Amino acid sequence: MEQLAQYFLKNFFLLCLSFGVIFMVLRGYRNRRGIVLMPILIVSSAVLLSILYAVEIACLDYPNLRFLATLCFALGFMIRPLVLYFFMCIQIDNRIVMNIALGLVIVNAILYTSCLFINVPELSHLIYWYQEKDGVLVHQRGTLYFANYFITGAMMAYLIFISLASLKGPRRYDALASLICVAFIGLAVVLETLLVADSLLNTTIAISVLFYVVHIYQQASRRDGLTNLLDRKTYYSDSKKLEAKIRGVVLVDMNSLKMINDTQGHAEGDKAIISIARALEKSILRRSAFAYRMGGDEFLVVSYSSRDHSLEDIISIIRSEMSKTPYTLSIGYAYKESPETGIAETVKAAEEMMYHEKALYYQTTGLERRHRAN
Numbered sequence: 001m002e003q004l005a006q007y008f009l010k011n012f013f014l015l016c017l018s019f020g021v022i023f024m025v026l027r028g029y030r031n032r033r034g035i036v037l038m039p040i041l042i043v044s045s046a047v048l049l050s051i052l053y054a055v056e057i058a059c060l061d062y063p064n065l066r067f068l069a070t071l072c073f074a075l076g077f078m079i080r081p082l083v084l085y086f087f088m089c090i091q092i093d094n095r096i097v098m099n100i101a102l103g104l105v106i107v108n109a110i111l112y113t114s115c116l117f118i119n120v121p122e123l124s125h126l127i128y129w130y131q132e133k134d135g136v137l138v139h140q141r142g143t144l145y146f147a148n149y150f151i152t153g154a155m156m157a158y159l160i161f162i163s164l165a166s167l168k169g170p171r172r173y174d175a176l177a178s179l180i181c182v183a184f185i186g187l188a189v190v191l192e193t194l195l196v197a198d199s200l201l202n203t204t205i206a207i208s209v210l211f212y213v214v215h216i217y218q219q220a221s222r223r224d225g226l227t228n229l230l231d232r233k234t235y236y237s238d239s240k241k242l243e244a245k246i247r248g249v250v251l252v253d254m255n256s257l258k259m260i261n262d263t264q265g266h267a268e269g270d271k272a273i274i275s276i277a278r279a280l281e282k283s284i285l286r287r288s289a290f291a292y293r294m295g296g297d298e299f300l301v302v303s304y305s306s307r308d309h310s311l312e313d314i315i316s317i318i319r320s321e322m323s324k325t326p327y328t329l330s331i332g333y334a335y336k337e338s339p340e341t342g343i344a345e346t347v348k349a350a351e352e353m354m355y356h357e358k359a360l361y362y363q364t365t366g367l368e369r370r371h372r373a374n
């Protein structure tokens with residue numbers, strides 16, 4: 001009972017954080033892959049790690065519990081890279097990368113499971129074992145003890161690499177949040193490895209997840225529910241703060257959305273809008289630009305790039321992506337004439353070009369004006 005009380009006192013902060021994360025995720029559900037399951041798995045793993053460590057420490061005074069102590073150690077070292085894998089699931093969509101990460105997790109599990117069942121000292125002592133000294137179990141580190149650190153280090157290195165590569169793209173804030181979390185966890189691993197701090201990693205994991213979940217919901221509040229693009233309110237906020245840095249805009253409007261809604265249903269209309277959003281996301285990938293859904297079937301891309309023809313490149317990708325769909329767009333664009341030119345004037349110039357293209361579309365197709373979305 002005393003040991004249980006000590007566990008709760010020592011891990012009180014971790015437990016509070018973990019329950020807080022779980023409550024926040026369940027109550028604030030958003031329809032995004034992994035947003036519910038993965039944070040819960042991560043903080044649950046952190047709590048499980050703390051329990052395993054507490055049991056392992058309690059077993060050290062009892063040599064007859066050597067196997068249980070070794071089991072708790074092995075499970076703890078199996079869970080650590082699994083936590084990083086769960087964290088990667090929230091951020092990374094690349095199936096090949098995730099399969100490689102899962103392979104590393106499995107290799108790690110096999111390696112540390114072997115120390116439980118191999119009774120040959122020459123082999124079992126390669127990783128980790130307990131040796132009795134003066135009636136107390138003392139842990140010993142073998143040659144392969146730090147294999148877990150290399151595996152988790154490789155996974156963290158990839159997270160750092162992909163985050164750094166995304167710092168200039170439209171997901172830069174997600175990348176920055178990821179870097180902060182990895183820095184927290186990495187520092188905790190270093191401190192524990194150097195035996196400077198004890199049981200620091202578990203609480204750090206929970207803090208990192210809480211930080212990232214709060215970031216996700218903060219970002220979600222800035223985005224359109226249907227397309228996940230930034231919304232109109234965010235555009236006004238961003239354009240006001242960053243107007244001097246804006247170099248040009250692209251205005252996109254779908255053709256005949258009303259006709260699609262009237263003849264095929266609003267579900268098909270939503271599908272069309274989502275296809276435009278995906279095309280816009282690809283057009284600004286790794287570019288200094290942001291895409292906004294201004295309302296209905298109207299979209300705006302704001303570019304901060306000073307490179308010549310940057311808007312033309314964005315439009316080319318949008319048209320290429322939309323050519324794979326049955327939908328058509330009217331597009332207009334405009335560069336700021338000078339640093340002093342206001343964003344409203346630039347958008348108006350792009351709008352005039354877009355309406356001219358839309359008029360040509362209706363003239364060419366012969367569709368009636370009553371079918372127009374605008």
